[in-house]
Amino acid sequence: MENPSFENNAVRGPINAWVFRALNGYMDYLFGKSKRELFKNHPNTVVEIGPGSGANMRYLKKNTKLIAIEPNVHMHKNLKISAQKYGIDLEIKTLAGEALDLPDNSYDFVISTLVLCTVKNPVQCVNQIKRILKPSGKFVFIEHVKAQENSLLAFIQNVMHRPWHWFFEGCHTNRDTKALLEMSGFSSLKVQAYKSYSPFIPIIPQIRGTAYK
Ligand SMILES: C[S@@+](CC[C@H](N)C(=O)[O-])C[C@H]1O[C@@H](n2cnc3c(N)ncnc32)[C@H](O)[C@@H]1O
Numbered sequence: 001m002e003n004p005s006f007e008n009n010a011v012r013g014p015i016n017a018w019v020f021r022a023l024n025g026y027m028d029y030l031f032g033k034s035k036r037e038l039f040k041n042h043p044n045t046v047v048e049i050g051p052g053s054g055a056n057m058r059y060l061k062k063n064t065k066l067i068a069i070e071p072n073v074h075m076h077k078n079l080k081i082s083a084q085k086y087g088i089d090l091e092i093k094t095l096a097g098e099a100l101d102l103p104d105n106s107y108d109f110v111i112s113t114l115v116l117c118t119v120k121n122p123v124q125c126v127n128q129i130k131r132i133l134k135p136s137g138k139f140v141f142i143e144h145v146k147a148q149e150n151s152l153l154a155f156i157q158n159v160m161h162r163p164w165h166w167f168f169e170g171c172h173t174n175r176d177t178k179a180l181l182e183m184s185g186f187s188s189l190k191v192q193a194y195k196s197y198s199p200f201i202p203i204i205p206q207i208r209g210t211a212y213k
Contacts, residue, residue, distance in 0.1 A: 006071035006096050006120075012169055013074030021053040021078045028058065030196045031113065031142055034208045035059045038140040043108040047132065049097040049125065050115030051075070054082025062087035067107075071096045072169070097125040102132045113142040114203070116180070118171045126184045130213050139186070139211040144203035145193075146176045153204055160202040173202040186211035 028035075036059055045065040048056060052075055060066065066088050068079055076092055083090035095101060097112070098121045110129050119125045129139050147153035157173040164173050178191055191209040198204070 007169075008071075008073050009169060012167065013072055016072075016167075016169060017053060017074040017078055020055065020075070024053060024055045024058075026198075027055050030198055031206075032059075034142055035113070038142070038208060038210065039111070045107065045109070047102065047107050047110045049110065049112040049129065050118065051079060052114075053078035054086075054088075056111060056113060057082045057086040057088050060086065060088060063089060065089045066091070067102070068092045069095050069097050069100065096120070098128060100128045100132055104131050105134050105137075107132050108134055108137045110137070110139045111141070112139075114144060116141070116143050116177045117145075117173075117175050117203075118168070120170065122175070122177065122180055123184070126181065130184070130186065133213040135213055137213055139213075140209070141181075141211075142206060142208045143177045144173075144206045145178050146174045147205055153201065157202050164202050178207050181207075181209075181211065184211075186213065188212040 035056060039059045042060065046060060047067045047069065049069045051068045051070055057066065068090060070076065070079060070092055071094055073094060079090060079092060097115070097119050110133060116122045116125065133139060147157055161173045165171055178193065181189060181191060189209065189211045191207050193205060193207050195205045
């Protein structure tokens with residue numbers, strides 16, 4: 001199995017840590033309703049791939065054990081601050097989602113929001129998520145995805161891709177994550193495509209959904 005490394009950037013890392021933290025409230029405005037529905041009745045232990053600055057902790061029950069898979073060390077300080085604020089029992093693993101060191105068939109609930117756009121090898125990352133989920137385990141996600149071919153949004157995504165990818169440390173504005181999930185062999189996959197409009201045009205449209213192993 002390929003072992004992708006994450007390059008921690010000494011300049012963009014801290015800037016993005018600040019940006020993500022500053023945007024937490026706005027992300028709640030854009031995605032909070034979906035997250036509350038998706039995370040409802042979550043178990044006491046949750047694995048999150050790419051938690052960033054901890055935007056999702058506000059939706060978790062107090063004392064949730066959160067195993068945070070975050071290869072970008074510049075995010076860790078904000079993760080700890082959020083965990084303290086929301087009463088989360090945080091364990092950070094400085095690992096890429098493509099190379100989890102967690103055991104097979106062991107977790108009930110895995111989250112990723114706005115992450116599969118950025119991981120170097122999303123197929124490998126999804127395979128790892130499937131591997132660690134229990135047979136009854138659930139994967140919940142919100143991702144921004146490739147816009148419809150030849151649309152204005154697709155044009156904007158393509159034009160913005162290079163600077164966006166550079167600034168946001170690997171984010172692909174036009175990745176077809178919906179197709180990727182549909183081909184990933186989950187036994188049950190529910191994907192809802194939608195458009196949450198904001199000034200961040202390259203991250204429109206989005207998908208949200210759930211998958212069982
Ligand atoms: C756009 S941010 C989203 C953060 C957070 N999930 C949210 O919804 O605000 C993408 C996150 O994925 C992380 N990331 C990048 N590559 C990753 C990888 N290979 N495995 C796990 N996380 C990764 C980044 O460090 C960053 O924290």
